[in-house]
Amino acid sequence: MAKVLMKGNEAIGAAAIKAGCNYFFGYPITPQNELPEYMARELPNIGGIFLQAESEVAAINMVYGAAGAGARVMTSSSSPGIALKQEGISYIAGAELPCVIVNIVRGGPGLGGIQPAQSDYYQSTRGGGNGDYRHVVYAPATIQETVDLVMESFDVAEQYRMPVMVVGDGMIGQMMEPIEFKEPKKRPLEPKTWATDGTKGKRKPNIINSLFIDPQELEDHVLKLERKYDEIKEKEVRYENYNVEDADVVVVAYGTTSRIAKNAIAKCEEEGMKVGLIRPITLWPFPDKAFDEITDKTKGVLTVEMSTGQMIDDVKIALNGRKPVHFYGRTGGMVPTPDAIVDEIKKIAGGVK
Amino acid sequence: MQERVIMAGFGGQGVMSMGQLLTYAGMIENKNVSWLPSYGPEMRGGTANCNVMVSDNLIGSPIVTEATAAIVMNRPSLDKFEDDIEANGNLLINSSLIDRKANRDDVNVYYIPANEIAVELGNAKAANMVMLGAYLELTKAVGVESIIEAFKKVFGESKAHLIPLNKNALEKGAEAVK
Amino acid sequence: MAKVFERTNGLTDKPFHYCPGCTHGVIHRLVAEVLEELDVLGETIGVAPVGCSVFAYDYFNCDMHEAAHGRAPAVATGIKRVHPDKVVFTYQGDGDLASIGAAEIIHAAARGEKITTIFVNNAIYGMTGGQMAPTTLEGQKATTSPYGRDVSHAGMPMRVSEMLATLDGAKFVERVSVHNAAAVRKTKKAIKKAFELQLSGEGFGIVEVLSTCPTNWGLTPVESLKWLEENMIPYYPLGNICTPEEVK
Numbered sequence: 129m130a131k132v133l134m135k136g137n138e139a140i141g142a143a144a145i146k147a148g149c150n151y152f153f154g155y156p157i158t159p160q161n162e163l164p165e166y167m168a169r170e171l172p173n174i175g176g177i178f179l180q181a182e183s184e185v186a187a188i189n190m191v192y193g194a195a196g197a198g199a200r201v202m203t204s205s206s207s208p209g210i211a212l213k214q215e216g217i218s219y220i221a222g223a224e225l226p227c228v229i230v231n232i233v234r235g236g237p238g239l240g241g242i243q244p245a246q247s248d249y250y251q252s253t254r255g256g257g258n259g260d261y262r263h264v265v266y267a268p269a270t271i272q273e274t275v276d277l278v279m280e281s282f283d284v285a286e287q288y289r290m291p292v293m294v295v296g297d298g299m300i301g302q303m304m305e306p307i308e309f310k311e312p313k314k315r316p317l318e319p320k321t322w323a324t325d326g327t328k329g330k331r332k333p334n335i336i337n338s339l340f341i342d343p344q345e346l347e348d349h350v351l352k353l354e355r356k357y358d359e360i361k362e363k364e365v366r367y368e369n370y371n372v373e374d375a376d377v378v379v380v381a382y383g384t385t386s387r388i389a390k391n392a393i394a395k396c397e398e399e400g401m402k403v404g405l406i407r408p409i410t411l412w413p414f415p416d417k418a419f420d421e422i423t424d425k426t427k428g429v430l431t432v433e434m435s436t437g438q439m440i441d442d443v444k445i446a447l448n449g450r451k452p453v454h455f456y457g458r459t460g461g462m463v464p465t466p467d468a469i470v471d472e473i474k475k476i477a478g479g480v481k
Numbered sequence: 482m483q484e485r486v487i488m489a490g491f492g493g494q495g496v497m498s499m500g501q502l503l504t505y506a507g508m509i510e511n512k513n514v515s516w517l518p519s520y521g522p523e524m525r526g527g528t529a530n531c532n533v534m535v536s537d538n539l540i541g542s543p544i545v546t547e548a549t550a551a552i553v554m555n556r557p558s559l560d561k562f563e564d565d566i567e568a569n570g571n572l573l574i575n576s577s578l579i580d581r582k583a584n585r586d587d588v589n590v591y592y593i594p595a596n597e598i599a600v601e602l603g604n605a606k607a608a609n610m611v612m613l614g615a616y617l618e619l620t621k622a623v624g625v626e627s628i629i630e631a632f633k634k635v636f637g638e639s640k641a642h643l644i645p646l647n648k649n650a651l652e653k654g655a656e657a658v659k
Numbered sequence: 660m661a662k663v664f665e666r667t668n669g670l671t672d673k674p675f676h677y678c679p680g681c682t683h684g685v686i687h688r689l690v691a692e693v694l695e696e697l698d699v700l701g702e703t704i705g706v707a708p709v710g711c712s713v714f715a716y717d718y719f720n721c722d723m724h725e726a727a728h729g730r731a732p733a734v735a736t737g738i739k740r741v742h743p744d745k746v747v748f749t750y751q752g753d754g755d756l757a758s759i760g761a762a763e764i765i766h767a768a769a770r771g772e773k774i775t776t777i778f779v780n781n782a783i784y785g786m787t788g789g790q791m792a793p794t795t796l797e798g799q800k801a802t803t804s805p806y807g808r809d810v811s812h813a814g815m816p817m818r819v820s821e822m823l824a825t826l827d828g829a830k831f832v833e834r835v836s837v838h839n840a841a842a843v844r845k846t847k848k849a850i851k852k853a854f855e856l857q858l859s860g861e862g863f864g865i866v867e868v869l870s871t872c873p874t875n876w877g878l879t880p881v882e883s884l885k886w887l888e889e890n891m892i893p894y895y896p897l898g899n900i901c902t903p904e905e906v907k
Contacts, residue, residue, distance in 0.1 A: 133505050133514070151741060159520055177740045181733065182766035189730035189763070193737025196724045197704065201737070219727050242520070303543050304501065304516040306508045324722035324738060326745050329701035333671075335716045337725040390541040465546050 131306040136271050136296060139307050140230055141166035143278040144202050146309050149228070150176035151201040153190035155183055157209045158242045159298040160232035164204065184209040188216030188229075195225035196336035198323030200282055204230035206298075207248050208239060211256060217291055218257025222338025224353070226285035228278065229293045232301035235461040243461025244298035246383060249438035252295050253412040260350045262357045263291045264364060265411040267382040271305035273409075280312035284364065287315045288356055295411065297434065298461075299384045360413055367415035368407040375404030377476045378422055378451075380443050381432040382408045385464065389432050392469035403473055411439070416446040428452045428476040432469055435459050452476075482512075482537045484622045485545040487562050489530035490554025490575070495609035498635070499552070500531035503613065505631035506623040507535035515543040528557050535622050550620060552612050554595070555579065571619050573612055573658075591615060593657045599650060607650040614654025625651050669695040673717045680873040680880025682837045683712055683779065689847045690750065690777055691719060693854055703746040704738050706731040708760075710752035711785040719750075729760025732767035735774045746857060748775040754784040757793040757819050764823070764865075771828030771862035775853045778819065781870040782891060789875030793817045796894055801875075816894065820867045824900040831856050831864035832900040836892065838869070838884040849899075861903050869895055 134142065141163050144152070152171060154164035164180065171178040181187035187203050194201040205213060210231045220227055231252065235245040252265045264284055268274040274296060281292040324334050340346035368386075370393070372378055377396075381389040386407040396403045404426075406418045422429070429451050431440040437455045444453050456472040458464045486503065490496040500516050507514035517532040532545040550571040553559040556579050566572055568587045577596030593615050595608040617625060625648075632640075632647060669691025677683045694700050700721050707715035709728035716723035726734040731749035739747040756764050756778050767774065783801055784790040791801040791808060794816050798807040808816070824832040831853050835846040846868055853864035869891050871883035878886055 131508060133501075133508050133516075151737075153737065179736070179740060182762050185730070186733040186736075186763050186766065189727060189733035190737035190740070192726070192730075193706070193724060193734035193739075194741045195737070196734075197738040197741040199737075199741040201741075215727055216730070223725075298520065299517060299543065302518055302520045304504060305543075306514060324704045324724050325742055326702045326704065327700070327722055333720060334722045335725070336723070337716055339713065339725055384543070387540075388542040388544065391546075394541065463544060466542065467546070 131308050133304050133306050134271065135162055135302065135304050136274060137162035137232065137301045138166045139271050139275050140204070140278050140294070141170065143275040143309065144228065144282070145170060145174065145176070147200070147279040147282040149200045149202045149282060150174065151194045151199045152176070152178045153181050153187040153194070153201070153203050155181050155187050155205065155209060157206045159234060159301050160204050160206050160230065162301070163230065163232070184212035185215060188213040188220075191227050192216050192220050192223070192225065195220060195227045196223065196324050198320045198325055202228045202230070204232065206232045206234045207236050207245070207251075210248065210251065214257035217263070218255070218259055218261060219338050220291045221257070221261035221263055221353070222259060223336050224289040225291070225336065226282070226289055227291050228281045228285055229291055230278070231293060231295045233295060233297045235459065241461040242298065244384065244463060245434045245459060245461055246297060246385060247435040247438065247459055248295065249411065249433070249435060252293055253414070253442070261353060262412055263293055264288075264360060264413070265293045265295055267295045267409060267411050268300065269383055269386050269407065271300065271303065272307045274300055275307045275309060276312070279309070283312055283315045283317065286317050288360060290356070295383070297384055364410060365413045365415045365417065366409035367418040368405070368409060369418055369421055370405040370407075371402065372404035372406060372418075372421040373423055374402055375426055376402045377473050378404040378406060378426055378429045379432055379469070379473065380406045380408070380429060380439070382411065382439065385432055385434055388464055388466055389469055391466035392473065395466060395470050396473055401473070401477055408439070414442040414446065419443075419446040422447070422451060426451060428454055430454045430456060430472055430476055432464060433457045434463065482622075483549070484533070484535040484620060485547065485549045486533045486616070487530060487545050487548045487551040487565060488533065489528060489551070489558030489562055491557075492529050494554045495606065496529045496554060497531055499609040499613050500533045501635055502628050502631045503533050503535065503623065505635055506627035509627045509630055510623055512536060512623070513538065513540050515540050517543040528555070528561070530558065530562070550616060552616055553579065554608070554612065556581070559583070571616070573615055575608065575612060577608070591619070591658050593654065595654070598653045598657065602646060602649050602653060604646055607646055610647045610650035611654035611657070614651035615658045617651065618655035618658050667691045667695050669700055669720055670718055671720045675718065676714060677711065678874045680871065680883060681711070682870040685837050685843060686777065686779055686846070686868050686870065687715065687718055689843070689850055690748070693847065693851045694721065694746070696851070697854055697858070699746045699854070699858070702744075703748070704742065706735045706738070706747070706749040708749070708751040708755040709786075710755045712750055712752060712779065713786065715750050729755050729758070730763055731755065731760065732763040732772070732774070732776065736767055736770070736772050739772060739774050743773070746775075746854065748777060748854070750777045751779070752785065753778070753780040753782065753794040754792045757817050764819070765826070768823045768826045768829040768863045768865070771830070773857055773860055773862060775857045776863075776865040777850065778865055778867045779870045780819075780867055780895065781872040782816070783872050783875050785872050785875055789872070794819070796890055818895060820865065820900050823865060828863050829865065829901065830862035830903050834867040834869065834895060834897050834900065836869040836887065836897055838871075838887045856903065867895070869897070
């Protein structure tokens, strides 16, 4: 299929529709508005439903209803809106329903700003909502990868019956790159026998629920979720490693920041330095094993984020004290420059603690 | 070849479309491309700019930090982006609207009266295409025919009648820097 | 011997957990009977609230979806948009619907969602232990209005049905009660009409049912019914507030 040039937000919408998503519930917030606008334009043409909810809270609860009713459904927002959606995300995780949530991240806290940021790493990976739950978090770095992961997200969500989040930043949402739509790999998807679509008098009622008033029942339920999460950690981790094995310094960065880091690494290579990159594609499950490739030769690890340092916690957990971990970041919508990253790499390579 | 271009002006000067046409044309020529706009309130009535990459190699950051070229359509854009051009890069100044000279002496500066040229062609809105024509003449980043092809794809049948005007504008822009 | 009473297939065998004298049981049964009489149990999806009736999902003999506090109308919207040919209802209390879920119910009504809401108003938060609700009457004591609701401080109680009836999308709004047998019969009629209007695709319908809470009101069940009649009905007048023209 020929490549098309699309803005990230619209490409996400197109990918979702290609993946069979017929329902979208959303609420306006910058910088993701082109996505609900695209869905409002396109879904009615294929017999789907776009509905602008009265709030992000209502939107995610509409998703909760539609997912329980058996639909392929999606919502999107940006950071403060995702904060509001956390109630519904926790319920959806608890009730084991599939859906896809897109967060086009902007700076925070509070109303923050509207420029690109990665300061929702904790919110995405630590469960912004209440309770013992996890969900897959994809962090694509290009529009092509965004499209691929959005399409696959619907299958992953249904295979494991859980919400899947795709996290981009304002740049992913706003930029244009050529894309082509490719079928994701086939996954074993069961029929949705649990969906609320009416008993027709032929089966016992289906109940979509996350309430377990008996603590033993709740523990059993949570442990069941935990086993599912263990399986996902086993099977669904994704990352990209570049020249990690013989690197003097290894940079860890995700999303668009990883692309800036690649420019910095190229500059270092021109000067004869050996610098590697670990790019987590799944933020949860975090690619701990990517760090096993780091050898004794490596002097230190540099985490680069558009935040004051959130993913660095997972980097430290993965390294478990094996290497010193350094941090460089810009936040609030400021974007790191390749030169600033090069300076940090040189400090580590030169042995500066 | 890697072109890293900053295009900037005020809203309505067609800065974003100019960038999209270059990006689309690059894609038609099977090059790696990206288009990154500024967004938010500054777009609405203020200055607008976009970063375009056209490259034979994979593109790292879509953010242009050391531009191979800057096309500036108004004075605030010159002030803002003049220092982001790499040494020996190209600075294309719309001299119809920018009343000062460039401060840099280590870049190639071209003064193009884009609005006057566009008005002579019969449509002041074509100033962006004049500037793009000049840029293509200097860099050969993509072929002019690819821009026209991209124009058809981006703007569709309803704007097809504007193709001759835009072709003329691209040519006049090229002549201005020959 | 003639059978004069039997259980409805609209309810499961699960015993109710409600307090003695609570009228939720009666209202559950009315909804269940209506669904059975309309022969739509197999085509119905109900949405349970957070509040005393949180376990409604275990009682109604149809597909059920438990919602977060106040969000039942949003959840029901999601379901109805996926299954426009099914019957979708929410069952909500006054804390759930009138307080935390005010935005969701107003906008479901404003959009004219083709769902039916059973709104059980007993002027108090029951499950959490008798706190003041938006519907708690002036001077009424609750655990968070221990000296009686001071309207200069907490405002006047909300008449939700009248408010919703101002919205064009709300096609059927009626307030009923269960304080005596005649009122119960009227309540069933209203519930039936609301579901019938959903089946004919009219738009949003809500039946507000004035209900009791003997436990948190600190009254016996019989005193509670009397209290409802003497105190609630004067402030929350019974009757139809709006009905589509063609069925009036």
